[in-house]
Amino acid sequence: MNFNFDDDERQLRDAVRKWVERGYGFERRRAIARAGGFDDAAWGELAELGLLALGTAEADGGLALGPVAAMLALEELGRGLVLEPVAAVGLVAAALLARAPEAVRGAWAPGLATGERRVVLAHQERASRYRLAHVETRAAQASDGGWTIAGAKSLVPIGDRADAFVVPARVAGAADDPAGVALFLVEAGAAGVAARGYGLQDGARAAELTFADTPATPLVDAGEAYDVLEFAVDVGIAALAAEAVGVMDRLFEMTVDYMNTRKQFGVAIATFQALRHRVADMKMQLELARSMSYFATLKLGEPAAARRRAVSQAKVQLGQSMRFVGQQAIQLHGGIGMTDDYAGSHYFKRLAVMEIQFGDTLHHLGEVSDRLQDAAGVFA
Amino acid sequence: MDLDFTPEQQAFRASIRDWVAANLPADISHKVHHALRLTRDDMQRWARILGAKGWLGYGWPKEFGGPGWDAVERHLFEEECALAGAPRIVPFGPIMVAPVIMAFGTKAQQERFLPGIASGDVWWSQGYSEPGSGSDLASVKTRAERRGDKYVVNGQKTWTTLGQYGEWIFCLVRTSTEGKPQTGISFLLVDMKSPGVSVRPIVLMDGEPEVNEVFFDDVEVPAENLVGEENQGWTYAKYLLAHERTNIADVNRAKRELERLKRIARAEGLLDEPRFRDQVALLEVDIVALEMLVLRVLSAMAGGRKALDIAGLLKIRGSEIQQRYTELLMLAGGPFSLPFVQEAMEAGWQGDFVGPAHCAPLMANYFNYRKTSIYGGSNEVQRNIVAQTVLG
Numbered sequence: 001m002n003f004n005f006d007d008d009e010r011q012l013r014d015a016v017r018k019w020v021e022r023g024y025g026f027e028r029r030r031a032i033a034r035a036g037g038f039d040d041a042a043w044g045e046l047a048e049l050g051l052l053a054l055g056t057a058e059a060d061g062g063l064a065l066g067p068v069a070a071m072l073a074l075e076e077l078g079r080g081l082v083l084e085p086v087a088a089v090g091l092v093a094a095a096l097l098a099r100a101p102e103a104v105r106g107a108w109a110p111g112l113a114t115g116e117r118r119v120v121l122a123h124q125e126r127a128s129r130y131r132l133a134h135v136e137t138r139a140a141q142a143s144d145g146g147w148t149i150a151g152a153k154s155l156v157p158i159g160d161r162a163d164a165f166v167v168p169a170r171v172a173g174a175a176d177d178p179a180g181v182a183l184f185l186v187e188a189g190a191a192g193v194a195a196r197g198y199g200l201q202d203g204a205r206a207a208e209l210t211f212a213d214t215p216a217t218p219l220v221d222a223g224e225a226y227d228v229l230e231f232a233v234d235v236g237i238a239a240l241a242a243e244a245v246g247v248m249d250r251l252f253e254m255t256v257d258y259m260n261t262r263k264q265f266g267v268a269i270a271t272f273q274a275l276r277h278r279v280a281d282m283k284m285q286l287e288l289a290r291s292m293s294y295f296a297t298l299k300l301g302e303p304a305a306a307r308r309r310a311v312s313q314a315k316v317q318l319g320q321s322m323r324f325v326g327q328q329a330i331q332l333h334g335g336i337g338m339t340d341d342y343a344g345s346h347y348f349k350r351l352a353v354m355e356i357q358f359g360d361t362l363h364h365l366g367e368v369s370d371r372l373q374d375a376a377g378v379f380a
Numbered sequence: 381m382d383l384d385f386t387p388e389q390q391a392f393r394a395s396i397r398d399w400v401a402a403n404l405p406a407d408i409s410h411k412v413h414h415a416l417r418l419t420r421d422d423m424q425r426w427a428r429i430l431g432a433k434g435w436l437g438y439g440w441p442k443e444f445g446g447p448g449w450d451a452v453e454r455h456l457f458e459e460e461c462a463l464a465g466a467p468r469i470v471p472f473g474p475i476m477v478a479p480v481i482m483a484f485g486t487k488a489q490q491e492r493f494l495p496g497i498a499s500g501d502v503w504w505s506q507g508y509s510e511p512g513s514g515s516d517l518a519s520v521k522t523r524a525e526r527r528g529d530k531y532v533v534n535g536q537k538t539w540t541t542l543g544q545y546g547e548w549i550f551c552l553v554r555t556s557t558e559g560k561p562q563t564g565i566s567f568l569l570v571d572m573k574s575p576g577v578s579v580r581p582i583v584l585m586d587g588e589p590e591v592n593e594v595f596f597d598d599v600e601v602p603a604e605n606l607v608g609e610e611n612q613g614w615t616y617a618k619y620l621l622a623h624e625r626t627n628i629a630d631v632n633r634a635k636r637e638l639e640r641l642k643r644i645a646r647a648e649g650l651l652d653e654p655r656f657r658d659q660v661a662l663l664e665v666d667i668v669a670l671e672m673l674v675l676r677v678l679s680a681m682a683g684g685r686k687a688l689d690i691a692g693l694l695k696i697r698g699s700e701i702q703q704r705y706t707e708l709l710m711l712a713g714g715p716f717s718l719p720f721v722q723e724a725m726e727a728g729w730q731g732d733f734v735g736p737a738h739c740a741p742l743m744a745n746y747f748n749y750r751k752t753s754i755y756g757g758s759n760e761v762q763r764n765i766v767a768q769t770v771l772g
Contacts, residue, residue, distance in 0.1 A: 001385045001452065003679040068381045256770055276767035277760070283770055284697060287690045291672035292665075298383040316665045369654065369661035374642055376664045377635045378383065378671045 003294060005072065008065055012050070013072040019049055020080030026343050029081055033203030037083050038158050047115025051077075051086050055094030055235070060109035062094070067235075071242040071297045078246025081343075081350055083204045085120065085157040087239035093119040095232040096166045096183065100219045104185055108164065119185075121232060122153040122165040122209055130359035132168075132229055133178040139169035139216065148192075148213045149184055159207025160197030163188050167211070168229055171222045178226040184216035191215060202353040203346070227304060234311045237358045238300055241293035241318045244354050248286050248325045251347040255282070255329045258344075262334075275332060282325050289321035295378065305371070312367035318354075319361030326351035383675075385452070392453055396460040403429055409465030410727060413640065415741040417588075417725045418467055420545045426467050427500030437474040437498050444482055444490070445498055451681040454627075455674070462632035470542060473497040473504035477550045480567065480616050484608035493548075493569070505546030505572070507537040507594060508617070515761040517552070518561040518614060522596060524553035524568055526603065526610075531555075531568060533576075533599040539755070543579050543592035546572050552617055555610050567613035569605040576600070584751075586744040587722055621757070628756060629698035631671045637705045638667055644738050645712045656712075663704055670697050692766045696759050699752035710746040713739035720744075 005013070023045060032039040046052060054070045056062025063069075070091055077086055089112060097109045097119065111117030128134035137151025149169045156165065165186045173180025186193065192212035200206050220228045256279065259270035269275055296314035299307055326348045330337040337344050355361065373380065385393065408422050430436040438457050440446020449457065462468075469475065478497050481489055496502035513519045522535025533553060540546070549570050556564030570577065576599035581589035608616055641660060642651065650656040677691050710717045716735025724733045724740035733740055753759040 001383060001389070001675060001679060002682065003381050003676050004683060005381065259771060270771045273764070276771060277763040279770055280696075280763035280766035283766055284693050287673060287693055288669040288697070291676060292669050294381065294676075295383075295668065295672050298381060313665045313668050316662070317669050365658055365661055365665075366654075368665060369658045372642065372651065372657065372661060372664065374639055375635075376638050376667060377631075378668055378675065 005068065009069045009072055012065060012069050013076060015049055016051070016073045016076035017079070019045065020076055020082065024080045024082055026346075029083060029203075029346075032083055033199070036197070037199050037203050037205030038161050039084065042082075043084050043115055043118075046082075046084055046086055049073075052090040052115045053113035055091040055098075056109050056113040057098060060098075060105060061113040062109070063113075067238065067297045067300050070239065071293065074239050074242035075246035075249070075293075078243035078248075078350075079250040081202075081247065081346055083202075085204070087236060087243065088120050088157040089118055091239050092121050092232050092236040093166060095235045096121060096219065096228065099224075099228045100185070104217055104219060108185070111163075117164065118158065118162045119164045119166065120157050120159070120162045121236075122156040122159065122167050122186075123229070123233075124154045124156070126152065126154060127175075130363040131176060132233060133181065133226065134176045135168050135170045135181050136175050137167065137169045137211065139171050139182060139184060141171075147184060147216045147218060149186065149211045149216045150213055151211055153209045153211075155200075155206045156195075156209050158205050159209050160195040161205065165209065166219060167216065168225065169216070180222055181226050181229065182222040183219040183225045183228060185219045186211065186214055186216045200353060202350040204353075230304065230308065233358060234296075234307055235300060237311045237315055238293070238296040240354055240358060241289070241296050241314050244318050244322055244351065245286075245290045245293045247347055247350050247354070248289060248321065251329045251344060251351075252282055252286055252325060254344055254347070255279070255332050258333055258336075269332075278328055278332060282328050285321040285324045289318050289325075292317040309368065309371045312359075312364040312371075315359060315364040316361055316368060319364065322351040322355050323361075385456070389452055389456060393456045393460060396457050397464070399433070400460055400464045400466060403433070404461075404464055404466050405429075407727065408467060412465040412467055413636075414727075414738065415640070415725075415745055416727045420542075423467055423470055423542075424500060424503070427470065429500075430469070431498055431500035434498070436469065436500050437478055437494075438469075439475065440478065440482070440498070444478075444494060451678050455678055458627055459632040459635075462630075462636055465636070468633070470503070472506045472541075472546075472550075473502065474500075476506060476620055477504055477569075480550070480607060480620050483619060484567075484616050486604075488604070489569075489607065503542075503545045503547045505540050505543040505549040505594070507540060507549045507551030507570070509537060509539040511536060511538050515758045517617065518565065520552045520554055520565060522551065522553050524555050524566060524601070526555070529603050531601045531603060531606070533568070533570065533596040533601055535596050537594040537596075538582070538591075540579075540592045540594050541590060543594055544581055544589065546579070546594075548572060549577075549594065550607075552613055555613075562614040564611050565613040565617070566610050567607040567616045568601055569607060570596075570599065570601050574599050574601065584748065586747040587720070588744070588748070590748070629670055629674050629694035630702065631667065631674050631698065634667050634670070634698070634701050634705060637702075637709070638664060641705055641709050641712060644709060644742075647736065647738065648712055648714065650712055659708060663701070663708060666697075666701050666704070670694075670701055673697065692762060692769065695756060696753075696762045696766075699759060702752045703749050706742075706746040706749040710742045713742040717743040717746075 050063050053063040058064045097105050112119050139149045141147050167184045167186050168181050170180050171182045192214035194210045195207045197207040260268050262269050292314040296311050299310035330348050336342050437446045442448035524531040524533045549572050551568045552565050553568050555566040576597040578595045580593045582591045583589050645651050716739035719734040723729050
């Protein structure tokens with residue numbers, strides 16, 4: 001049992017921190033957000049750092065530094081509020097491609113790792129909310145053996161800037177039957193694909209996708225696909241937790257700095273006990289969140305039941321922490337915290353978005369609640 | 381990063397588990413698992429069993445007869461004892477005063493006092509709080525006046541936990557009124573059988589005399605019972621408080637009590653009620669997060685690094701969780717938490733209790749645990765300390 005980082009992990013963290021501090025300042029971020037929320041040049045720099053190769057095996061051109069390195073990198077990206085979806089491509093899509101037939105994997109994974117080919121998971125549907133098994137998009141096999149899919153997906157990260165999508169589609173069963181879901185790879189340029197891009201509340205980019213009898217390549221067959229999808233989403237939640245810790249860590253620092261600078265009634269507001277106790281409570285929530293981010297990452301290799309439980313427990317803590325730290329940071333800043341000009345408000349908005357992504361606190365509390373066992377704790 | 385304990389640590393844990401299973405009396409663990417009243421004899425019996433094994437002072441270094449365990453091993457020992465239903469070690473002797481005697485006492489004091497503490501034979505009490513002091517410990521007023529080779533002590537201590545059983549008491553006493561309040565405090569060991577010492581129980585709202593007032597009326601204490609130097613007691617008190625903090629989160633006991641909550645909630649049909657079950661789930665998340673926090677502190681200590689700035693969070697969070705599980709247990713009992721039948725808190729009571737027997741202690745426990753956010757430095761004082769490390 002130890003929470004120390006090895007040299008490779010520390011080097012990666014330091015490199016990402018340096019890039020964020022020197023290369024991804026608030027003004028650049030603001031310009032990227034205004035230009036649509038995704039920047040090709042920034043993407044290239046992230047690829048240069050190796051971040052898109054984090055989730056890909058060495059044989060496919062990946063870095064294979066492991067989940068702890070990915071966690072540290074994501075924390076740093078969170079500190080800089082980086083808009084480009086490193087985790088969605090480099091970790092989540094990579095985890096899905098890792099389970100693809102060799103021909104498909106060989107065609108896409110190496111390009112994903114270099115940043116040249118952008119692949120994202122497109123799973124959200126209008127009626128599914130946070131239920132991964134609820135899939136109405138249909139897949140059909142033609143007489144020549146080829147597959148097509150028909151349906152629509154929402155909130156796909158950089159959906160109009162991606163090269164391909166991993167799409168859960170239904171080959172059998174009712175709309176919420178996990179056993180009837182299969183995974184397909186759909187190229188962005190394939191026939192019948194329409195993408196409508198837009199910005200999210202935090203400035204990141206997403207798109208609505210529709211598929212009209214679009215040719216699709218089988219990635220993982222029904223029966224197995226749902227487990228693979230769950231695993232990939234858990235990877236995404238662990239990454240989100242790490243990123244959120246970075247966002248909160250930086251926002252907390254900004255708040256502490258502000259409190260030691262801002263004067264009211266002739267003294268720094270950091271001297272007021274009512275506010276000092278709020279800071280102690282924020283520190284509590286931040287450290288509980290960091291603890292559960294570690295927990296989620298360290299449990300990714302566990303069998304599915306234990307992994308799912310741990311990841312949901314983490315998202316419950318993260319959700320509460322993000323809400324508290326974000327809201328209190330704005331309150332402690334007073335009016336300046338409300339303004340668009342001040343970076344703090346953008347951290348707050350990012351936290352609000354992340355609380356909902358991959359399932360909100362109540363959803364994950366339900367997941368934990370449905371999995372109660374007699375024994376509890378880190379090793380239960 | 382690695383969440384798993386090493387094979388050596390796992391073997392250590394297994395050996396502790398086996399030993400506790402073989403040596404913890406079943407009548408005692410029954411009481412602990414059901415939150416029934418523990419007697420002085422129960423507590424001292426377990427202390428002596430541990431003492432005979434050399435584990436009552438489980439945090440002691442080898443040179444003083446302790447096992448010399450590191451922070452992780454101490455944690456595993458605490459966890460195995462808690463999960464097995466062992467009573468909490470009464471900390472005043474082995475955990476609080478002993479480290480001070482080891483660090484600042486004379487060789488003669490060490491030889492005189494440590495064996496009785498290690499064996500569990502001598503019951504120690506803590507004489508810190510006073511009627512006016514609360515969390516402001518440096519305000520002690522109990523006076524010790526040097527007269528020749530003795531001190532004459534006058535004043536009053538209060539909130540002395542289990543002081544009715546105490547044979548010795550370590551006290552913060554004022555030996556000087558000059559300078560800041562922190563200077564002029566001395567650390568004195570007092571035989572409670574001395575003439576002029578009297579103990580008066582304070583009945584708490586759960587009906588139990590858990591704490592006491594201790595009065596000192598011209599009590600003569602040999603000067604050789606002064607620990608360290610006169611007027612340096614504040615330094616030793618802070619040292620002691622640092623020792624008191626290490627297991628203050630008490631996460632292991634929280635895990636055991638969460639199991640009890642689930643057991644009772646299931647028996648009452650509440651685990652089928654999503655609204656109640658979700659509250660249990662939320663507590664479970666809180667406990668896992670606290671345990672991770674504890675493990676991070678242990679990892680830092682094992683690496684020889686200074687304890688993280690998060691150590692100050694442990695008392696706040698631990699006490700909040702303790703209060704939350706007593707609340708949920710009380711709510712799980714529902715209407716059958718209401719009867720006040722003190723005899724039903726005795727093991728083996730055969731009377732005709734109203735409702736399920738497991739409901740009898742729930743409301744009293746809830747009342748009692750309001751103390752946890754008050755003692756050991758109130759949670760508000762703890763927040764001041766955390767804020768100080770963050771904001772300066």
